[in-house]
Amino acid sequence: MQEIIETSEAPEALPPAEIVDVRFRVPGRAATFQIGDLPCKRNVAVVVQTERGPELGETISAPRSRFPKEIDAKFPRVLRLATDEDLSRAEHNHGQEKDAGDVFRQLARELSLPLKLLRVDYRFDGGKAAFYFMSTKGRVEHRGLARDLAQKLHTRVEMRQIGERDEARLTGGMGPCGRELCCSSWLKDFAPVSIKHAKEQGLSLNPGKLAGMCGRLKCCLRYEYDTYAELRRGLPRIGKKVNCIHGEGVVTQQSILKRQVVVRRFSDEVLFDCSLEDLVERKQATPDAEATPEAKATPAESVPEPTLTQPASSKPEPEVSEWEAASTPDPRAREKRNQSGSKKSARRRPRRRKRGDRDKKPSKPS
Template sequence: MSNVICSCMLGDNAKVRLHLSKLLQSEIEQIYGNEGDAEAASQLCEIELKCCRRDFFENTSGTQPEVGQAVIVEADGGYDYGIVYSTGLIAAKKYHLKGLDKKERKLPALLRIADEQDKADFQIVVEREPSIRDLCVSRIKAHKLQMKLVEIDLRLDQQKVTIFYTATHRVDFRALVRDLASEFKARIQMVQITTREEARRANSFGACGCILCCSSWMQKIHSNPFADRHDHSEQSSGDNHAHNVIGQCNRPKCCLGYSKPEKGRRKSRPEKYPPLGSKVATPQGTAIIESIDPARKMISLRYSEDDTRKQLDLAEFNALFVKKNV
C-alpha cells in the first residue's frame, strides 16, 4: 500500500461527508424527538480530529456549535483543533450505541469555537507536517527499524507529535523517540496500527468503484468478516479468488461480512456439486476438480499429467461423470 494521505478533515471527501452529516442531523432529530434527557444530550458533541479520529467531548463553551463548525478541544494536557461531526440527541444516541455510557469516565472538554487565529494556526500545522514526516522517515532509516510510517499528527499547540506506524513484529523505537524529541522539542507518541486501519485512513476506492466501506460508513472494522463462511472459498473461481475476497489491506474484505444468505434461502453450493479436489477419470486422463463457479454453473478441471485446464458446465459434467440411478 502506498503512503496514506488522510483526508478526514481536508479535501472534497470531507465536504461531502460533512454535508451528509448535516442532513442526517436534521432528519434524525425529527425521528428521535425529545427522547431521553435533552439537557444532558445538548452538552455532548462528537468531534472529528485529524488522522481519522473521532471522540466525544463535553461542551463547556457556553454556546451550541453546529455540525461542520471548527472548535478547540481539550487534548492530553493541551488543546487541539477539530470539526463538529454530530451534536445533541444524535451524538447522545451514538454514545449510547457504542456502549460508552456504561463506562465511568470523564469526557474531555470542548473549550470554545475556533476563531480566525486558530484556523491560521491549523494551516501552519498542516503545512509543517510534510517536513516532519520526511524527517521521521529519514530517522527510521538511519536507525534501521523494520517499521512503516503511515501518518504523523502534529497537535495544534505543537507540543506533541503522534506517529502512526505498522510493523510485523515488536520494534524497539526508544532511540528513535529520543532523537525525534530532541529535534522537535515536543513529546513523541508512537502508535502501532493494523493494515486494516491503514487502509481505512487512505480514503481510497475499492474494486467496486466506491469508497472503501471502512473509510466511508463503517463504525467498526471486522477482524475476520467471513470466519463463519467456510464454503466461501469453495464458491469462488480459482483464477480470481484473491481479487474477490482480499482488500487493499491484504486482509479479507469487510463487505463479505454482509453477504450472508437470507433465512430460508437455499445454500449457494448445493449437494449436486462435487467436492473440490476430488478426482475424476476422463478419456484424456485423470483430472482434478480445481474450482466451482455456482453463478455460471461451471466446473473447472485440471489434468494432473500436463497441467492443462478445461471448463465444463454442470449439465455436461453430470452427463459424463455422475452415475444415474436406474
C-alpha cells in the same frame, strides 16, 4: 344551548438537541460531545476536550438529541467554536508535521532501520508528536530512533507501529463498490473477519474478490453475515436427500435470500426449484406400518410377557443375616486378589542391602 367543549392534546415536546458528532484529522476517529449552549452546525470547526487534551475537529452532524442507549452516557464537552487563532495554530502544526517526517526518514536511513513512515500527527497544543510507521521485518527496536527524534524536534515523541488494515485507514482510498473505504470514513474498530463469513454467504472463494485495499479480507463481509446465518437456518444442506412435491431427489444448490433449494430428481435428473413449503418430511417406518392388514383389522389381545423363573430346589436355602453375608469372603474375589498379588510380587525389585551389609562377606555354608 348545549356547549361543545373541544379538547386537543398538546403534542409532546421533542427532547432538546444537546450532543453532536465530531470527526478529527486522523481518519476513522470520531466521537460524540455535548454542545451546551453553543450554536453548533454541521461542517463547523470546533475545539473539544479529549483524553489527549484540547483537539481541533469538525462536526459531521447537526445537533441532535440522545438515542435511547445514550440517555445515561456521559460525553465530553465542546470547548468553543474554532477561532482564527485556532485555525492558524492548526496550519502551523501541519507545517511542523512535514518537517518531522523528513527528520524521521533521515534518521531511519542513518540507523539502517527498514521503516516506512505513513503519517505524523502533532497535538493541537504542539506538546507531542505521534509517528505512524510500518516495518517489513516485523517488530523493530526503535527506542534509539525515538530518542534522536525527541532531541532534534524538542518535543515528546510517540512511536506507533501499525499493520496493513491501519495503513489503509490512514492513507484512505476508494473501494470496489465505488465509495470511500469504510475504515477511513466511519468505521471505528476492526472486527475479526474469517473465510467462514464468505462461505456462509455463498460467495466464490476468489482471493482477488474477497480481499480489500489492505490485502486482507474485506470488512464488509461481516455486515450481512448475521442475516445470511438466520436465513440459512432451516434449509437442507447441499447433498442431502429430500422428498418434495416433484419427487425424491438430492439438494444441489441453495438460494439463501429466496429461502429456496435446487433439487435434482433421481428418476430423470431434472432440476427443480423448491421452497420450504414444497419439501415433504421423510416419514420413518414404524412397527405398525410393517404389520399385515389382517393384524391391523383385528386388534390383538394384550398378552402378558412371560417371566423367567428358576426351578425351585427341593431343600430351602438357609437364611443368611447381613452380618454373615458381609463377613463371608467371596471365593471369586479371593482368587482374583491372589492373582493380582502374585503379579505384584513378580514385579517387585530385590531388596537393596545396607551399606554395612555390603562390607560383610557372605559366610560359607558349613
